[in-house]
Amino acid sequence: MTMLPAPAPVINSTTAEFWKATKEGRFILQRCDACNIVLWFPRRNCPKCWTEDVSTFDAEQTGTVYSFTVVRKGKGVFQDAGPFVIAYVELADGPRIMTNIVDCDIDSLHIGMPVEMVFHDTGEGSALYRFRPASR
């Protein structure tokens, strides 16, 4: 599998801190200080109790594949990427997040596979969080 393109994400005032951390190889999650749930994706208000009392923490950069698909032909900047994998990964901290699986033999990919996070720099002050098979 060739290196996937890393298009810069849409960033706004709520998500700027998150994307800045990815540039430093950190994946931060929010936790609601009032009801103690982990939030995904970044928000100003907790979606359970709507308080603004949310704080951030450095998340574990591991998880397991919850579901995946092999896109046989992409479009736009992914047009020449060859077959690539879109997946939901269930993070060790709980949330299931959409992402890509990279550096992986497609035929060995399976639901439940342990994966670890890698960062692909977008060149615009952010990095995309992707996953590869866990090294151990």
Added chain:
Amino acid sequence: MTIRGAAYVAGIYEHPRRDIPDRTLFEIHTEVALGALADAGLAMSDVDAVFCDGTAGFGPMSLVEHFGLSPSYFDSTETGGSSYLAHVGHAAAAIAAGKCSVALITLAGKPRTGRSVVAYAQSPEAGFESGWGVSGAPHTYALAAQRHMYEFGTTSAQLAEIKVAASIHAQYNPNAFLPYAVTVEDVLNSPLVADPLHRLDCCVVTDGGGALVVVSPEVARSLNRTSAKILGHGEAIKHTSNGGIDLTYTGAVWSGPRAFAEAGVSVADIKYASIYDSFTITVLQTIEDLGFCEKGQGGKFVMDGGLVSPFGKLPFNTDGGGLCNNHPSNRGGITKVIEAVRQMRGEAHPSVQVPNCQISLAHGTGGSLGSKHGSVTLILGQEDA
């Protein structure tokens, strides 16, 4: 208050064409509006409520201006392909509340010969769902299919049975985009688009549109045309639930019971079902979630012609559905209602007409099973239901 019996679908129209390079989007809206009004025996001047999705210009304002109307009620609920089923429910509620008596619902789009409209770059989730090379609906629906297979043992051959059933029906529809029968092998041998979905697991892409006219009981009684009585409506939005998405079920688990309760009927009463079929997996999950079979048993349910009209367990999508007939503007909701009304009137093709079709169901799924979607269930009955 419920909407049971408070309104009727009196007029339907499905655009007969599947490529429309020579008409604008708004010209197609007019064409289908006039078609549905003529079917009902009504005129544009009778319309006092207008319903449209979010792609018809600046909300309903552009469309109302284009039609030359001054409606007392309007609604541009946008839940992708299920919008038009929501519009039927909302129109019935508005009629029951005395806000209007003749509601016009139109859909038009030109994804083949024009531009398809997708505008959600400003949504809060956009940066977290758009950077991964997702460039089409198959990519995220495939995630739902893969997980369903993992949890319940559903197979690609079972999904293919859904396409096969739709294609058997499409043979009788001369306007269908794919008017011929296919086999399970044809589906499995078609190229993979996004594993496990093959090209033939996907709906067709067509220009076109359709329209519905929903009227009060008084108006329905004044018309010569047979109407379908609206018995129940339920709607729900299922989303990613703060990182807690479960890809094995749809919002039909909520919209279905709401509609059945309002209608006062059960799954055993449903003689025909229009089930939203953007992909084969959409149908499979929906029939489970509406209660036609146990969760995880959809694969077994659709085998051996389970969906084939008129003798299957649940005759579905007798026009060929989005999988074979028509998916105008990448949105299959309005054609779901149209074919259900044809069944209620006894006007489906004789080869696929369900005998004595007293009660039917139409279900829409707009958005994506892989992230967020709007689910809407309607239950319709014959005039005396």
